[in-house]
Amino acid sequence: MYLGIDLGGTKIAAGIGDEKLNLDKTIQKPTPQKREEILEEIRKIAEDFCSQFEIKSIGVGVPGAVNNDGAVVKIPNLEGWDNFPLEEKLNSMLPKKTYIENDANCAALAELVAGAGKKYDNFIYITLSTGIGGGIVIGGEIYRGAEGTAGEIGHMIIDVNGPQCGCGRTGCWEALASGTAISKLAKETPEITEEGKEVNAILAADLAEKGNESALKIFQKVVEYNAIGISNLANILNPQAVILGGGLTKRTKLVFDPLVEELKKRNVNTIIEKAVHETGVMGTIALAVKNTT
């Protein structure tokens, strides 16, 4: 068995699985604030699992860039992690060999090891979710770039006169077509409302699926922007396939199918696949499997 630990901004999720990513026991803990407390929590989780199961190795996913030396470059919403040699540190603390990786890259690895990416050695994994992120696989390996920050696809500018992005620039893919962007548009649209429900991307999607025209219009634009983002990546990297994950992708009739159609219309011949794994723990188990077998 392999242990995966996914460090998130609000929770630490962990679980064990085999080479084929059949998931067994999983647990979840709130993320402590300080780095030392987080490390201690990871140590406890690892020792718990390792005392109960025969664990071959451990994969740890982090919500930030990781460089080729296994150091965290930066975690946007957590303090004290800049240039922290996490892989080295964890290997000195945990009972089994431990690997670390950026969370979007872990999701790409889950598809590579036992998912929609199994038959490719050159693909881009894209998560269309609260944000838009990616993991690039070249030659069967994660491509991290010079400092580990490759795959920051959500901050590709596709409409320079578009809305403000959290990163300070305007018209980033993420500012136009992510869950956060949809929630913002929904809040500005009086027709998107339902008693007792929060107005956000999920409500907008639910209403669009029921035929609400204002909501449908939002999703038509979202599909178009996602097609542009994917088409840009296809022009730059010419991958064998693009694998789509994340909550938006799961809306098959509202997002996934129209997106595949829109890409065809734009003469993008790249194969589009739907991710088969949930992100999070699954990817961190894949990280351990990939490095061990």
Added chain:
Amino acid sequence: MYLGIDLGGTKIAAGIGDEKLNLDKTIQKPTPQKREEILEEIRKIAEDFCSQFEIKSIGVGVPGAVNNDGAVVKIPNLEGWDNFPLEEKLNSMLPKKTYIENDANCAALAELVAGAGKKYDNFIYITLSTGIGGGIVIGGEIYRGAEGTAGEIGHMIIDVNGPQCGCGRTGCWEALASGTAISKLAKETPEITEEGKEVNAILAADLAEKGNESALKIFQKVVEYNAIGISNLANILNPQAVILGGGLTKRTKLVFDPLVEELKKRNVNTIIEKAVHETGVMGTIALAVKNTT
């Protein structure tokens, strides 16, 4: 010595050089129309050089995508080249081992072998010229992608509501910031004029350098769009460096220096280098050198 032959839409240029890309004799011929005539011209050039000099190997650059098997995928402005196994064909016709490669990738190789890319194994070469093209180097090798079309960076959409591009879409980087785009803007600007001179990108640049305000305005936007294109690539690929070539790059005070400034303002930390080689023959010699030594 190594022989390089650069097949262009209007001329075939050839020359010889050594490992350090010191260029010796060069020649130039018009490009015949038909594929068989082009092949025959290449054969004649190769035999001529090989009878006069001691040639180790031959590099041939083509203005279209080349796949990992040495076949031409397509040459946009020449007929009869779709899926043509050019490397195999040339090796059956020419007196020395021959390699083929896309022309922008050849330009990247020239920088890698003996230019601004010598100290990197992971960079993006970008030509800012009539069009905008690129060559991606990963792990010291050209990255071609699944079908050989990787590096089509000029058709990255950065302003979806922008002007029409030759590719049929709108707002491509090339439609906003290439020599062709500048020529078009110049023609629409009455203030850009000089007796006896054609109104094009070169005149616009000359006038901007002399302080013509309308021309300067065009170049301010061009610099901004080029910064966006480069910033997008840096976010996606996190290369060690970006190497800029092509005619626009040579306008140091008008384009190159302001572009480096604009990238700093946008927090792009990637090292920006100026290409040291002319594109064309030099890159094809580099192709031969890279594959032989």
